[in-house]
Amino acid sequence: MKGLIQTIRNIWKIDELRTRIVTTLVLILIYRMGSYIVLPGVNPNVLALNSQSSSNSLLGLINTFAGGAFSRASIFALGIMPYISASIVIQLLGIAVPYFQKLQKEGDSGRQKLNQLTRMLTVGITALQAVGFLINLKSSSPNAIVPIMDPNAMSMTMFMLTNVVILTTGTMFVMWLGEKIQDKGIGNGISIIIMVGIMARFPHALLGEVESRMSQQGGGLVVFLIEIVALYMTILAVVALVQGTRRIPVQYAKRVVGNRQYGGVRQFLPLKVNSAGVMPIIFAQAIMFIPSTIAQFFPGSTAWEGIGRALINDGNLFYNSLFAFLIIAFTYFYTAVTVNPTQIGDELKKNGGFIPGVKPGASTSEYIDSVISRITLPGAIFLAFVAIFPSIARKMGVETQFAYFYGGTSLLIMVGVILDTLQQIESHLLMRHYDGLVKSGRIKGRSSIAGATS
Numbered sequence: 001m002k003g004l005i006q007t008i009r010n011i012w013k014i015d016e017l018r019t020r021i022v023t024t025l026v027l028i029l030i031y032r033m034g035s036y037i038v039l040p041g042v043n044p045n046v047l048a049l050n051s052q053s054s055s056n057s058l059l060g061l062i063n064t065f066a067g068g069a070f071s072r073a074s075i076f077a078l079g080i081m082p083y084i085s086a087s088i089v090i091q092l093l094g095i096a097v098p099y100f101q102k103l104q105k106e107g108d109s110g111r112q113k114l115n116q117l118t119r120m121l122t123v124g125i126t127a128l129q130a131v132g133f134l135i136n137l138k139s140s141s142p143n144a145i146v147p148i149m150d151p152n153a154m155s156m157t158m159f160m161l162t163n164v165v166i167l168t169t170g171t172m173f174v175m176w177l178g179e180k181i182q183d184k185g186i187g188n189g190i191s192i193i194i195m196v197g198i199m200a201r202f203p204h205a206l207l208g209e210v211e212s213r214m215s216q217q218g219g220g221l222v223v224f225l226i227e228i229v230a231l232y233m234t235i236l237a238v239v240a241l242v243q244g245t246r247r248i249p250v251q252y253a254k255r256v257v258g259n260r261q262y263g264g265v266r267q268f269l270p271l272k273v274n275s276a277g278v279m280p281i282i283f284a285q286a287i288m289f290i291p292s293t294i295a296q297f298f299p300g301s302t303a304w305e306g307i308g309r310a311l312i313n314d315g316n317l318f319y320n321s322l323f324a325f326l327i328i329a330f331t332y333f334y335t336a337v338t339v340n341p342t343q344i345g346d347e348l349k350k351n352g353g354f355i356p357g358v359k360p361g362a363s364t365s366e367y368i369d370s371v372i373s374r375i376t377l378p379g380a381i382f383l384a385f386v387a388i389f390p391s392i393a394r395k396m397g398v399e400t401q402f403a404y405f406y407g408g409t410s411l412l413i414m415v416g417v418i419l420d421t422l423q424q425i426e427s428h429l430l431m432r433h434y435d436g437l438v439k440s441g442r443i444k445g446r447s448s449i450a451g452a453t454s
Helices: 002-013 015-034 044-049 058-065 081-096 098-104 107-140 153-184 189-199 202-213 220-243 279-297 302-312 317-338 341-350 362-395 400-406 408-431
Strands: 245-252 255-257 260-262 266-272
Touching: 002 015, 002 408, 015 153, 015 189, 015 408, 081 098, 081 107, 081 153, 081 317, 098 107, 107 153, 153 189, 189 408, 202 220, 202 400, 220 362, 220 400, 220 408, 245 362, 266 362, 279 317, 279 362, 279 408, 317 362, 341 362, 362 400, 362 408, 400 408
Parallel strands: none
Antiparallel strands: 245 266, 255 260
């Protein structure tokens, strides 16, 4: 405890680090305040009565990343998800379209152009999602919309136009907050915004679980403590998944320039066990929720309703088996998208590096590809288990809201973002000759939330 207090004092002594942390907290506070500002023309009291209707749907997934702002119909209702979607689209285009491949190889200028295209695409995606959000709001909670009671049709048209602009502006403002956290604060701004939205649900979920266990048939304090220990062990397992790497030895050839000798040293090429991050779970959840989401727009269709119910009932074996299979498949797919063995092999060859026993060039790329394929399988299986563990926790009597923190996107994102942020804080401490946050080695974060939010 004494060491922790001293570390906090050391953090506060560094002016730049202190300023960055305070800036981050202020920007997060602005985001959370905005998530409670309801769109004009929406009655929040009526809306609150229907807030649970979309919990088991694709809309519920969006609401999770928006920190509840979606269900409150706030000006930040769409959150940062349109920007993440646009980033993923640009990444996929970088694989299939030569123009985007060229931009990826142009360094800073190409990166700036890609960022500009991502922002433009974000505006378009947000506008489309805003229209869909308002149509769904009108369908699911018609009494919550004030203008719909007005017989003047123009009133509803103005409601739609005004709020599409507000929702689009809100998402762009959230994106700007994330970029400011990245530049002026500490940690990955977009990732922190997502994490804050998820963590905002934790106190309410924890209190609900305590009340449930303290009830007459809840099992008491002992059962609650067992749940906390299980949660702690799950967090440790997720940390191991996020930090897990396979290190490949790389030898750099000796070369002499003038009177100086370069190279001749051995380093290690780290390949992550889970290069895809949390994105396979998000993709799998989105696909599983599509039928139930479509069924909301066709309430009379028994076929869609039946399929939708089957794919949102996470308490049965069929759901969990299909969910796990999709996660494993998407893990391989997204790893292939984000990790390019050919590029890694070319970079090693360009810098005079080689893997002992493997020829530089094509053979190196093939070797790296084979290693990635082997380590991705256990990582994908572990990721699938983490994703379905919340449903196992619910089967064991854990309340639904609290069970979400036993795995899935919630726990993976929180662990990854916290590790990244702590890694940056530790770097500031070590640069100024203070002790780091841990004594046994440096903290290792993950690259991003699957690359989309870096």
